[in-house]
Amino acid sequence: MYLIDFQMTMTTKASEGSSQAVSAGFNPQYAGKRAECDGGAHIAGTKYAGRQFFAGTLTGNYRDYGDYPWRWYLMTKLTQMPRGYVHETVWCDEGSLLLEDE
Amino acid sequence: MSDPLHTQLCEKLGIEYPIVAFTHCKDVAVAVINAGGFAVLGEAMHAPDEIAADINWIRDRVNGKPFGIDLVLPASTPEEKTLEELMAMIPQEQRDYTDMILKKYDVPKPKEELEIASWGGLDQKRALDQLEVLFDEQVPVIASGLGSPAFMLKRAHQLGIQVWGLVGKPRQAIKQIEAGTDVIIAQGFDAAGHTGNIGTFSIVPQVVDAARGTGIPILAAGGVTTGRHLAAALALGADGVWTGSLWLASRESDVNLPMKEKLIESSATDTEYSDCISGYTMRTTRCPWHVEWASPEAPDVLKPPLQMLLSNEYITGANDYRRKDLMTEAAGQGIDYVTEMKPVRQILSDMVEQTLDVFDRFSDDDDD
Numbered sequence: 001m002y003l004i005d006f007q008m009t010m011t012t013k014a015s016e017g018s019s020q021a022v023s024a025g026f027n028p029q030y031a032g033k034r035a036e037c038d039g040g041a042h043i044a045g046t047k048y049a050g051r052q053f054f055a056g057t058l059t060g061n062y063r064d065y066g067d068y069p070w071r072w073y074l075m076t077k078l079t080q081m082p083r084g085y086v087h088e089t090v091w092c093d094e095g096s097l098l099l100e101d102e
Numbered sequence: 103m104s105d106p107l108h109t110q111l112c113e114k115l116g117i118e119y120p121i122v123a124f125t126h127c128k129d130v131a132v133a134v135i136n137a138g139g140f141a142v143l144g145e146a147m148h149a150p151d152e153i154a155a156d157i158n159w160i161r162d163r164v165n166g167k168p169f170g171i172d173l174v175l176p177a178s179t180p181e182e183k184t185l186e187e188l189m190a191m192i193p194q195e196q197r198d199y200t201d202m203i204l205k206k207y208d209v210p211k212p213k214e215e216l217e218i219a220s221w222g223g224l225d226q227k228r229a230l231d232q233l234e235v236l237f238d239e240q241v242p243v244i245a246s247g248l249g250s251p252a253f254m255l256k257r258a259h260q261l262g263i264q265v266w267g268l269v270g271k272p273r274q275a276i277k278q279i280e281a282g283t284d285v286i287i288a289q290g291f292d293a294a295g296h297t298g299n300i301g302t303f304s305i306v307p308q309v310v311d312a313a314r315g316t317g318i319p320i321l322a323a324g325g326v327t328t329g330r331h332l333a334a335a336l337a338l339g340a341d342g343v344w345t346g347s348l349w350l351a352s353r354e355s356d357v358n359l360p361m362k363e364k365l366i367e368s369s370a371t372d373t374e375y376s377d378c379i380s381g382y383t384m385r386t387t388r389c390p391w392h393v394e395w396a397s398p399e400a401p402d403v404l405k406p407p408l409q410m411l412l413s414n415e416y417i418t419g420a421n422d423y424r425r426k427d428l429m430t431e432a433a434g435q436g437i438d439y440v441t442e443m444k445p446v447r448q449i450l451s452d453m454v455e456q457t458l459d460v461f462d463r464f465s466d467d468d469d470d
Contacts, residue, residue, distance in 0.1 A: 022227070038274055039178025040248050040296065042146050043380045044407055047126050048432060049146065049174040049248040049296045050382020051270060065226040070253040072179075072226065084381065084405035086191070087180040095250025095281065096177035098273060 023064045030073060031060030034100035037075060037092035054090050055080035063091065073097060106333075106461045107454065109341040111285070111319040114264075115140055115168050115243075119454055120342025121332065122321060123446075124172060124245075128156055129354040132163045133446035142170035142245045142266075142344075150235045157239045168242035170266065175229050175249030192408050195401045200412045203394045204419075207428060212418040237261055245287070248296060250274070252281035268323070268344075270298020275309040285319050287344045292325030294347050294432040295384045297375070302326070303338070310339035325370075327436035329456020336457075347434040348453075353445045360426035362443060370435040379413050379430070381406035387437075389430040391416050 035058050040051035056078040063072045071094040078090065109120045118138030125131050131141035143160065145153045153171065160169055203209070233254060236244050244251070244258060245266040251258075258265045259282070267278040268287040275286050288309035290302025298305065302324035310320050322335035323344035335343050349355055351362040368387050377383045378395035381404055386392075391413060395403060403409055420428035444452070 037178050038271060040382070041176040041179060041406075042174040042248070043382060043410060046380065046410070047144060047147050048380065048382075048384055050377075050380060050384055050406065051248065051296050051298065052178055052382065054178060066230045068253050068257055070226060070230065082381075082405060083377070084402065084408075085180070086405060089180075091179045093175070093177045093250055093253075095252035095277065096274075098277075 021066065023069075025062050025064065027060050027062055027073075029060075030058045030062075030099075033058045035073075035075060035092075036080075036098045036100070037090065038096045038098070039090065039092055052082045052085075053080060054078060054082075054092065056090070058097075062094075106336060107457060109319070109336070110317070111140075111321070111341040114285070114319060117168070119450065120321075120336075121450060121453060122170075122342060122344045123349050124247075124344055124346045125349050125355075127349070127354065127356045128159055129356065130349045130352060130446055131169060132160055133352075133354045134349070134450060135160075135164045135167050135169055137447040137450045139450050140168065140170070142172045142243065144172045144247065145232070146172065146174035146247065148232075150231050153232060153235045154239060157235070157241055170243030170245050170264075171236055171241050172245040172247045173229060173232050173236070174247045175251065176226060177249040179225065188408060188411065192404065192411065193401070196404055196408075196412060199394075199401050200416070203391065204416060206394075207390050209416050209428060210419045210423040210425065212415060213422045237263070243285075250278060250281070251283060252278065255282050266321075269309065270296075270305070271300065272305065272308040272312055276312050279313055279316055279318055283318070285321060286313060287321045287323050288340070289344070290322075290324030291375075292435040293323055293385065294373075294434040295386075296382060297324065297385060303334075306335060306338045306340050325434050325436035327434075327439040329453045329458070330460055331436065332453060332457045333460035346432075347437050347440060348449060349446065350431065350433065351440050351443050352449055353443055357431065358421075358424055360424045361429050361431050364426055364429060365431065365433060365437060365440055366442065368433060368440075369438045373433055373435060373437065377403050378409065379417070381409035385432065385434060386430045387433050389420070389428055391428075391430065 037054040042049050056075040059074045061074040072091045076089045111120045117140045121139040123134040123141045126144045131143045134141040243264045251265045264284040266285040267283045269275045288306045290305050291297050292302045306322045319341035321342050321344040322340040326343045326345050327348045351365045374388045374392045375385045
């Protein structure tokens with residue numbers, strides 16, 4: 001069930017062996033846009049996942065992972081975030097973003 | 103009346119019953135598939151080579167029938183930190199409180215020393231590495247248990263792979279429908295693990311309405327453990343059900359025996375929707391860890407992954423020594439109806455029979 005020791009070791013190996021390319025860029029159309037992010041992630045070391053909700057402003061900076069590509073935008077000036085979230089920014093999957101004027 | 107159980111999901115997959123089992127156990131998956139249902143194996147925690155091995159293990163046992171693999175795609179990530187940085191962020195108050203719980207309940211030390219020197223997190227690269235295996239193996243269905251699968255749809259469809267997405271809000275469903283997701287799983291608050299805040303009875307018809315006219319099948323998820331639930335889901339407009347807790351105490355399940363007993367003894371009120379285990383809110387069966395962190399004296403729950411680092415020794419020690427009084431497991435509010443340890447085939451046939459009984463009852467009423 002909770003294989004945290006195994007999982008942590010395995011995770012690092014998987015990432016080290018990755019052949020997926022990462023590139024960065026800037027989309028001026030998203031810069032300064034207010035957005036919400038229906039976020040979340042796998043909970044490392046477990047079989048579980050958790051949802052997280054963020055609201056803030058997109059900087060326009062993005063990262064593309066892999067060949068498809070899988071695009072992620074940087075959100076800052078967070079106005080809503082999970083309890084205890086201590087970071088000032090969060091990266092959000094483009095498919096999980098909702099622009100305020102949409 | 104035509105067969106109410108033969109929905110467009112059955113047509114899309116070539117299956118007998120519109121019952122989908124989400125499970126982390128390969129034996130359960132194979133048993134459900136061979137009994138006429140469909141199964142999706144949760145592989146989020148596995149390395150790419152393990153996923154490939156599991157896919158081939160299933161393929162060898164289902165005689166060409168389709169199956170799915172579920173991954174958890176991250177949808178948001180903070181800036182990465184090393185394990186040392188994370189450990190340094192845990193306040194002394196929370197450390198002391200954890201030590202108090204471990205002592206109070208005589209929680210055994212985990213059997214093996216925890217190797218927490220190589221924290222890597224589950225990042226985008228790792229998810230892509232997992233996805234590559236699913237593309238290479240051309241699994242019939244890729245399910246995204248969290249996170250939008252929109253970015254991979256084109257490649258998956260080129261390979262003839264269906265992509266399913268699990269949502270907790272209608273707006274997530276609308277985005278996925280617009281993107282071209284093949285099946286949407288509308289998961290209600292009743293569900294095990296991570297859920298949205300909307301109840302199953304409310305979210306399912308909303309997502310059905312959002313998908314109207316698109317031909318995209320909708321699955322109802324969250325608290326589904328009987329044929330009456332399946333009949334209700336079909337009445338709400340869904341094309342089938344996504345079930346998880348239903349299979350945890352089955353004969354084939356690899357959940358350990360004390361935990362199966364605990365699940366069978368549990369009711370909906372024995373589940374907790376709490377962030378105390380991982381920092382993320384999720385529904386699990388109540389254990390002393392929940393009780394202590396809900397106490398007025400408890401310090402604040404920490405954000406992920408810090409809370410998981412705190413709970414890890416408790417969880418691992420409880421599982422290593424099969425301490426039923428301490429253990430916890432993800433379980434939905436439908437757990438009331440998981441009352442005995444039955445074979446998968448019987449669970450499925452009972453559900454089908456109950457569903458048909460419901461429809462027969464309405465049919466009989468029409469005849470009066």
